[in-house]
Amino acid sequence: MLAARYYGIKDIRIEKLPKPTCNSKEVLIKVAYAGICGSDLHIYRKGMFVSSVPEIMGHEFSGVVEEVGAGVTGLQPGDHVVGDPRVSCGDCRWCRQEKVNLCPDLGFIGEVCPGCFAEYLVLNEERLLKVPPGVELFKAALVEPLAVALHAVGKANLSPLEALGIIGAGPVGLLTLLVARPFVKQILVIDRVPARFELARRLGADRVIQMLPKNPSEQVDVVVEAAGTGATLRGALKWLKPGGRLVMAGLYEGSVPVEPNDILEKELKIDGTNAYERLDLEKAISLIASGQVDVRPLISHILTLESAAEGFLMLTSPDIDVVKILLAPAPAVD
Ligand SMILES: [Zn+2]
Ligand SMILES: [Zn+2]
Structure with a gap:
């Protein structure tokens, strides 16, 4: 599969990597749209947040379930999903109280583990939220912001x-x-x-x-x-x-x-404020699904995954009129 990996400051490369596979509780997702976030720009400009390089960037996405592990109960192939990209210790006082955003070890996919600037991504079932059918996937990609x-x-x-x-x-x-x-x-x-x-x-x-x-x-x-x-x-x-x-x-x-x-x-x-809580993600899905919040005007560009580096250049050039850039991974080549 194709993926956009971060190698260092202002160094993003498009590479062909093996398609990931899923374990018992995991889900393989075919990424439909992935948004470039302000925090991705901090990585790009300053090298913040990323724990090791190279790493597949990206934490905002919508996609379609392609395969599920044997222990997955709530999702099946064909379901439309978005991610809860927060990665926490799972064990501290705040994680146990479902205040994951206050976990001292909080990180995100695309920073501490592979992210969504790729054709495919594997996540634990618990880190996915279902999007009702009929909600356009390019809109669902804005659930996280x-x-x-x-x-x-x-x-x-x-x-x-x-x-x-x-x-x-x-x-x-x-x-x-x-x-x-x-x-x-x-x-x-x-x-x-x-x-x-x-x-x-x-x-x-x-x-x-x-x-x-x-x-x-x-x-x-x-x-x-x-x-x-x-x-x-x-x-x-x-x-x-x-x-x-x-x-x-x-x-x-x-x-x-x-x-x-x-x-x-x-x-x-x-x-x-640090990111959001699970309830904010659920509320964001329902606001987009019901049409109460129309995110479409914010999407200024949809680029192919191969153009990821160009997207970062656009977002860091002061003179270019750009708001939210979505990357749309090309059809699978493997
Ligand atoms: Zn974000
Ligand atoms: Zn924790």
Whole structure:
């Protein structure tokens, strides 16, 4: 089968590898669509998260069950599935309480074991969720990032008269906008790329701006920071009203300076978010299946698996208008 493997910073190679086989509790999945995530860009640019190289990248996917192990009871060939790509120790206090996202050893497929930028992938049955028939698989590939947004919005604890600020109009920021829209009075989005303004407006933003507002009258009750830079984190602390809440949903590439007195003087409340819980994934499937959340406008490109490296180049070039790239593995060649 073909797979896109990470060899080191900015080094992704398309290779032919043996098709994986499944053990008793495992399932062989033919990948339909696989999304390139912001965390994949951190791997690409900085070599973060990956425990050994070379490794097949990717943790966001939809696919079709091709084979099941003898001990698999809940899935059969032909079922449509998405993954719960979290890999945890299974034994700590948080894993035992089903708070897997808090496991100190949390990793993801595509980082600590083979991922989904391949024609096939094998996962334990427990790490798969069924997608109802009729849901288009390209939409189902966005279940995982939608779960990230659901987890962030859950932490934000929004109320109807509030104003929400979203920093970053990438996939997580825009999915946060879609999920939060029914629950708040006003949503403002900040992004430095004007090409994304129209999309953010179309998805329900009341205002889209390029720079952080300086006027205190434009401060907001809640900020979801989905860009993950020092400047945007500092900006989020300035943008919040006294007593405001910050939800951190962007990943940082190292330590960044902040002005802590902004937190003290305004008595801000800060929530970290790490991925999602199983319930967020289940909710994401039902929101996409019911049509309550339409993820289609976020999918800016569908590329072949062979073009994976080109997809990473596009996502790391500041001038290219791109939101979510899906890779569609070509038909099996073996
Ligand atoms: Zn992701
Ligand atoms: Zn654990």
